[in-house]
Amino acid sequence: MQLTHQDFDGLRVVRVDETRIDAACAIQFKDTMRALSDSGPARIILDMGRVEFLDSSGLGAVVAALKAIRHGQSLDLAALHPTVMRVFHLTRMDTVFTIHPDVTTAIEGIANAS
Template identity: 65%
Template structure:
């Protein structure tokens, strides 16, 4: 599971460089995200623009990442592809996560709020 990250003023953008988060990659995703969150700033945004498929294991891994954050951290999502967005909507996880249309607006929004 390849994840890239870039830090901005008070935010970390984590880009998932895979087209699937499924049963085969969910554990690896969860482990890598835990590292990104543990040493990250108070705000972490996951860019899912390259992820075209997310199954229940993948959804569970994203939820596990949310649960692993510190109490003073936020974990947000950006750039959900239609199939991935549908999974979040059908499971009502879209009410649990802050979801941004794209990564640049998520990061710019944080900069504007500072």
């Protein structure tokens, strides 16, 4: 599972550099996200623009990443592919996560909220 990140002022953007988050990589995704959030700033955006497929294990891994963040941190999602967005909608996880149409909008939204 390849994740890359870039830090800005008080913000970390984590990009999923894979087309799938599924059972084969869910544990590695959770572990990597935990490490990136433990060492990260208060606000984290997960850029899922390259992810075209998300199964129940992948969804569980994203939820686990949310549960693993420290008190005072936030985790927003950005750039969900329509099929991935459908999974979030069908499971009502779109009511749990703040989901932005793209990373730029997410960064601007967070900057305006500060």
